[in-house]
Amino acid sequence: MNDDPKNLLPDALVWSGEHLSEIALTALGDGQDKIIPQNALDHAASCESCGAAMGHAAIASMHVGNALRAPIAEVTIERAPVPWLAMIGALVLAIVGSAPSLLEAPRMLVHQMPVVLHGANALLRGLAGGLGPAVNFACAALLILAGAMVARAMPRAWSANKF
């Protein structure tokens, strides 16, 4: 117990009616018994209501202290390692798998060339003829694109036919 009145909380801050004030209970919860007058300490020791409030004040103090002392949480995003081995393996397999069709590519290009040239010629003529035919060609281009996509979606069937 501290005898210096300057180091004691004044009664006005210690009492709230017949029980201890929140300020006094917080101080007790913080273990600052030395600043509490003796009659208030005696009350805290015998009054169950103030005793429970002091217990809660000690828990609140613990939570705030723990939060302040806790290392600041760093947000780290765990990145999965890049699966280089699997990627290289897949690439090699893809190259080996597509080798037969790559061998076929020049022959297919020659085979398709008249169609491509004819289409390009028609497109140019259509564009020269105004917007109306251009729309037709745009639709045709869209159809070709759709066809290419369908062909791409069925590579095995395409490869089996071999034109």
Place this chain on the structure above:
Amino acid sequence: MPELPAAPQMPFFSLAAVREEAASLEPVVRAVVAAVLREGRKHPDVDDCTNETLRRALEGAERLRQGEPVRPWLVGIARHVALDSLRAKKRRRNREAEAPPDSTGDVGSLVDKIPDAAPSAGEILSGKQRDTRVREAIERLAPVMRDALVKFHLEGKSYVQIAQEMNVPLGSVATWVTRGRKAIAAEIGRDHAQDHEGKLQ
């Protein structure tokens, strides 16, 4: 937003001093246990939990990290021991509820609301989230309140020392600490309500 300072490292660590301080804190342990159990401080369950807390503290003193203050560490143990006791009561009650109706006991609804498991990963995470929210709430406090709390919790200073350092009356420091804690509790009210054992009913 001002940065909160880091916790300082204490220069020495004496196991005997830790054990001595823990034993001297029996009254606060008893108050915490009584508050969690919602029983009087002389209740037999409070006696048991208080003794168990002090036993664990004396046995586990070497696990206290260097520089970690003894009081909040002990309060934390007391709270866990009391919560474990409530959980055990709940399990007993559940077992009795499965028995024929005439053999059931009369345990209060408080016990029903206690989680029936050890802290899970989710609970630990929510503890971390709560720490973050408390820190954010502290950073938003008025500077005098924040300074008083930081000096008390991080620098380990008493209210009297803080009053002298800040050149203010002792009552001002006590008021700032109280109001600061209230403001923090209000900000994290949802978490607080979930975790506030004494207000489960």
